[in-house]
Amino acid sequence: MDEHMSANAPAHDPELLDTDLLELSIGPQHPSTHGVFRMVAKLDGENIAALEPVFGYLHRCHEKIGESLTYLQNMPMTDRLDYICGPANNIAYAIAAEKLAGIQPPERAEYIRVIMTELTRLVNHLLLVGFLTNDLGAFFTPVLYAFREREKILDIFEAITGGRMCTNYARIGGVARDFPEGITAEIRTLIDAFPRFLDEFELLLSENEILQNRCVGTGVLAAAAAVNAGISGPVLRASGVNYDIRKADGYSIYPRFDFRVPVGQTGDTYDRYLVRICEMRESLKILRQALAGLPDGPVQAKVPKLFKPPRGDAYGRIEGPKGELGFYLVSDGSTKPFRYKVRPPSLINLTLLEEMCVGHKIADAVIILGSIDIVLGEVDR
Amino acid sequence: MYGLGLLKGMYVVLRNFVESYYKPERLVTVQYPEERRPLPPRFRGFPFLIYDDDSGALRCVACQLCAKACPATCIELTMAKGEDGKPAKRPETYTLDLGLCMQCGLCVEACPFAALAMDHDFERAVIDQPEPLRLGIDQLRRPFSYLEQINPEAANALAPKPAKTAAGAEERPAKSSHGGREVTT
Numbered sequence: 001m002d003e004h005m006s007a008n009a010p011a012h013d014p015e016l017l018d019t020d021l022l023e024l025s026i027g028p029q030h031p032s033t034h035g036v037f038r039m040v041a042k043l044d045g046e047n048i049a050a051l052e053p054v055f056g057y058l059h060r061c062h063e064k065i066g067e068s069l070t071y072l073q074n075m076p077m078t079d080r081l082d083y084i085c086g087p088a089n090n091i092a093y094a095i096a097a098e099k100l101a102g103i104q105p106p107e108r109a110e111y112i113r114v115i116m117t118e119l120t121r122l123v124n125h126l127l128l129v130g131f132l133t134n135d136l137g138a139f140f141t142p143v144l145y146a147f148r149e150r151e152k153i154l155d156i157f158e159a160i161t162g163g164r165m166c167t168n169y170a171r172i173g174g175v176a177r178d179f180p181e182g183i184t185a186e187i188r189t190l191i192d193a194f195p196r197f198l199d200e201f202e203l204l205l206s207e208n209e210i211l212q213n214r215c216v217g218t219g220v221l222a223a224a225a226a227v228n229a230g231i232s233g234p235v236l237r238a239s240g241v242n243y244d245i246r247k248a249d250g251y252s253i254y255p256r257f258d259f260r261v262p263v264g265q266t267g268d269t270y271d272r273y274l275v276r277i278c279e280m281r282e283s284l285k286i287l288r289q290a291l292a293g294l295p296d297g298p299v300q301a302k303v304p305k306l307f308k309p310p311r312g313d314a315y316g317r318i319e320g321p322k323g324e325l326g327f328y329l330v331s332d333g334s335t336k337p338f339r340y341k342v343r344p345p346s347l348i349n350l351t352l353l354e355e356m357c358v359g360h361k362i363a364d365a366v367i368i369l370g371s372i373d374i375v376l377g378e379v380d381r
Numbered sequence: 382m383y384g385l386g387l388l389k390g391m392y393v394v395l396r397n398f399v400e401s402y403y404k405p406e407r408l409v410t411v412q413y414p415e416e417r418r419p420l421p422p423r424f425r426g427f428p429f430l431i432y433d434d435d436s437g438a439l440r441c442v443a444c445q446l447c448a449k450a451c452p453a454t455c456i457e458l459t460m461a462k463g464e465d466g467k468p469a470k471r472p473e474t475y476t477l478d479l480g481l482c483m484q485c486g487l488c489v490e491a492c493p494f495a496a497l498a499m500d501h502d503f504e505r506a507v508i509d510q511p512e513p514l515r516l517g518i519d520q521l522r523r524p525f526s527y528l529e530q531i532n533p534e535a536a537n538a539l540a541p542k543p544a545k546t547a548a549g550a551e552e553r554p555a556k557s558s559h560g561g562r563e564v565t566t
Binding site for chain 1: 383384385386387389390392393394397406407409421422423424425450451452483484485486487490499534
């Protein structure tokens with residue numbers, strides 16, 4: 001290379017040649033960034049020397065709007081945070097508000113919430129794995145297989161809540177409506193058929209040499225760095241840290257269920273993919289137990305129509321499909337929150353993107369971003 | 382053997398392709414405008430105003446609770462005045478802004494008179510826009526029998542009401558104004 005250059009430009013000293021890094025802006029309108037997200041990459045040839053995530057293109061004042069609405073009115077707004085996992089957002093917000101007012105939802109509502117959250121986890125991980133392969137270049141075949149299964153779950157959401165994605169299902173002190181007749185049988189059929197689909201999906205992907213070549217050893221995230229940065233969810237567990245809020249906090253009724261937490265070894269993209277697949281199998285286990293134990297009874301605790309929590313603050317969190325999903329509410333005793341803050345897992349998991357990408361090829365940055373699992377509605381709020 | 386994983390994947394794709402011609406669980410798409418899947422009863426479209434089939438009178442008493450429950454403030458309504466100049470318990474105007482409504486269903490939950498329900502109409506696309514996206518009473522009224530048809534569950538929950546509403550709406554003004562005040566504080 002050097003010889004070639006010096007032959008072409010004999011008058012120049014090779015050391016004086018201008019060798020600046022190429023700055024390349026990927027996004028905000030780029031299909032691989034999963035939304036309006038921008039990466040400013042400094043490239044040394046094809047290798048990434050530095051990468052700066054730029055976000056805020058979808059900022060819509062979610063938190064400020066939340067302060068001008070009553071506690072209940074904000075419930076449909078939380079659907080729009082991580083629009084793939086509407087029910088999980090609703091439930092996390094309801095848990096925060098219940099903590100604030102000291103309300104205990106009835107038993108049946110707790111079970112329904114667990115069922116909805118775990119179904120949401122299936123939806124999210126299906127989409128993630130599908131679109132990760134899309135980023136790898138497997139154009140839409142795995143995505144459509146994942147979509148086919150996701151549609152079945154969304155049909156169940158629609159039958160229960162009336163909405164496919166914007167479910168608006170949880171309420172402070174319970175859930176909006178009881179399960180309609182016959183839906184438990186439908187969920188049971190779905191989760192009975194699901195392992196077969198997962199096996200087929202794994203047969204399609206897990207041993208695929210192209211996927212392995214691209215993913216194994218790509219975007220390694222060290223456990224210590226992940227813990228330092230507050231990474232949570234499957235990304236953290238893929239790095240080998242056994243931390244799941246369902247186990248650590250034991251919130252709601254999760255301690256009653258027998259399930260394991262899949263943990264990765266190396267923290268590369270392939271581990272993040274495998275952790276998701278294993279988590280879906282564990283979710284099925286929880287679903288089976290929750291359906292078997294679903295008690296009868298009311299689904300809504302007695303909450304005054306005019307919900308006025310006492311002064312104070314509360315932080316409610318759940319193990320969302322993407323990580324620790326938390327809502328912080330400060331009450332001044334009125335019907336509206338004085339301060340409302342969302343802790344979005346996507347945003348915090350995104351902070352170590354540069355560390356994962358540096359040294360890799362630019363095509364790898366796309367799949368690393370895909371394996372972190374971001375939704376821009378939640379990153380920017 | 383290198384490449385075995387690829388071959389296995391190809392096998393899955395091939396099986397999906399072949400089975401998509403005869404296996405019902407792989408045949409998941411429908412030819413949409415001609416062929417439609419039934420909507421679940423709880424489907425949330427835009428809200429509509431219920432009137433009783435017999436009398437044709439709206440159940441709405443213009444208590445404003447739905448307007449106050451709406452996070453997007455897409456409902457505006459005014460109460461009609463009777464001939465004697467006193468407020469009559471019925472809406473004079475009722476406007477739903479389709480551009481703002483996000484179909485969350487909180488208005489239906491807030492309504493104490495079972496005067497609102499969520500519609501099943503989701504095909505709102507038009508080629509040109511003949512009028513602003515604001516619907517008035519005339520476009521929003523639907524008979525109770527329509528609700529029974531689309532959502533029997535909700536209709537059953539509201540069923541005891543129709544006998545009462547004619548009398549109940551007259552009798553309950555004090556209660557409704559109390560409810561309105563409660564929310565404003």
